[in-house]
Amino acid sequence: MKIKRLAHIGIACKDVEDAAKVFTDYLPLEKTSQDTVGELVTGFLPVGETSLELVQSTTPEGTMNKYIAKRGEGIHHIAFEVEDVEQACDELKAKGVPLTSDKPFDGAHGARVLFLHPKVTHGVLIELCQYPEGH
Numbered sequence: 706m707k708i709k710r711l712a713h714i715g716i717a718c719k720d721v722e723d724a725a726k727v728f729t730d731y732l733p734l735e736k737t738s739q740d741t742v743g744e745l746v747t748g749f750l751p752v753g754e755t756s757l758e759l760v761q762s763t764t765p766e767g768t769m770n771k772y773i774a775k776r777g778e779g780i781h782h783i784a785f786e787v788e789d790v791e792q793a794c795d796e797l798k799a800k801g802v803p804l805t806s807d808k809p810f811d812g813a814h815g816a817r818v819l820f821l822h823p824k825v826t827h828g829v830l831i832e833l834c835q836y837p838e839g840h
């Protein structure tokens with residue numbers, strides 16, 4: 706597996722637009738995109754070669770709302786960009802690493818994403834993402 710960079714830090718929030726205001730009012734950051742991906746809304750704020758990814762659920766029982774109900778808003782996951790997420794998935798499976806899905810699925814900005822289960826990563830939910838060429 707080749708890791709290219711820390712792609713983003715995912716932050717669980719109740720409302721992307723509200724949360725973005727804090728980061729753009731208190732810090733010199735800019736929200737450069739907002740997209741809906743399945744039941745999630747994401748907002749990206751670039752910081753050097755990485756980004757903050759604000760993530761909100763659009764349904765009461767959605768992933769982020771479930772997380773927020775248990776732990777409150779805050780850092781939810783860290784995402785590493787990999788060269789080949791299918792290969793990374795095969796490698797992790799061969800090592801017996803528990804994943805949250807059987808295979809990579811669609812993420813924001815055309816990425817394919819895969820998550821290692823936080824129970825084996827010292828409580829840190831780790832995303833691996835592969836972006837399309839030219840991203």
Ligand SMILES: CC[C@@H](C(=O)O)C(=O)SCCNC(=O)CCNC(=O)[C@H](O)C(C)(C)COP(=O)(O)OP(=O)(O)OC[C@H]1O[C@@H](n2cnc3c(N)ncnc32)[C@H](O)[C@@H]1OP(=O)(O)O
Pocket residue numbers: 715742745747758760768771772775781782784805811812813814816818820822823824828829830832834
């Ligand atoms: C927007 C697209 C994409 C991108 O392009 O970047 C994204 O970032 S999507 C982000 C949201 N999607 C995901 O997080 C998908 C992967 N996550 C999951 O599949 C689930 O959330 C989970 C990690 C399997 C947990 O779901 P579930 O088992 O149903 O929830 P529980 O509340 O019962 O949690 C079990 C256990 O895991 C702990 N947990 C849950 N979330 C996290 C977390 N973010 N970080 C650390 N630990 C987490 C939770 O506290 C429970 O622990 P115990 O209480 O000790 O059992």
Ligand SMILES: [Co+2]
Pocket residue numbers: 713715758782784832
């Ligand atoms: Co993410």
